[in-house]
Amino acid sequence: MQPDTIVAAQTLDFSLLALFLRASVTVKLVMLLLIAASFWSWAIIIQKHFDLKRAKEEARDFDQAFWSGEPLDTVFEKLGPEPKGGAARIFAAGMTEWRRSHRTDGGLIAGAQSRIERAMNVAIGREGETLQKGLTYLATVGSISPFVGLFGTVWGIKGSFEEIATQQSTNLAVVAPGIAEALVATGLGLLAAIPAVIFYNKLNQDTDTTIGGYESFADEFALILSRQLDRNAA
Template structure:
């Protein structure tokens, strides 16, 4: 390599901000989009890990209270008809329908078991929707970010070759900046996609396990109420 070419290459600033500043408008927009997607993905990931941890803790606390031997009516009166916890909401939905199914003379309205099951199923569906909120965005980022970054790379290389053709110079000092700008778009795409894919798989599995726990509790609670219905 000629000394003049080497000296020119060494004078080029290859910091991230400098690469972004030299990039074309299209590539800059791609970089900004991928950076925002990455930050938003991480905000969802952090919030989900915290909320799932709290959900598991709440489920454990309520499970111990439910199986402590305390009468269910007293437990329902203690938590109220509109509790904050997910497990408590499912329990409250079943107990509320249970009480509504009793006539003033103490008898049961026909179809009480089916209504109780549906009430708890609706409560579980709402909690499952809350647990899965934000996960589709992670899946979208994980599947599209590499292609968005690739688009930025292709566009950046196109601009770089156009610059080479205009300057009629293929030296490293001319080629390197355009190629580095183009490859940075791909790097940002992978930087956004990889954590989003890994987090989506982990959080989706955690959400399924938490929802399965809600469904198992609802089945156990429905069995207890079913025995009571048969006894009546």
């Protein structure tokens, strides 16, 4: 390597900020987009972590109240019109339909069992939508961020070749800055994608487990009400 090339390379600033400032407008936009996507992904990851943790705690507290041995009507009255926790809201939906299915003379309207189960399924669907909110974004970031970063890299390398053609020189001091700037875009794409994929899989599994717990409770509650309906019909 020629001495003047070494001196020119040593005078260049290869810090991330300098690489960003020297990049073309297109590459800068790609970098900013990936940085914003990464920050938003982490915001969703942290929020979903606390949401799932709270959902588990509320489900545990409700299980203790539900299986405490108190009459279901008493448990329902204690929960109030707007209970906290997914399992409690599913229970409230079932109990509300149970009470609506009683006629003024105390008898039950036909088809009460199916309506109660349908009401709880609707409540489970709502809870599932709430818990899954934001996971689609993580999946999208995890799948497309590497390609967005690759686009920035390709565009940056294109600029490097254009610089070579303009200056008619393959000097390392001419080529290296553009390639370094281009590779930063790929790095940012991976930086956004890897955590998004890892936490999407983890949060999606935890969400499925929580929803599965809601469905199991709904089945148990429907079984209890079915016994009550059979006793009333006997």
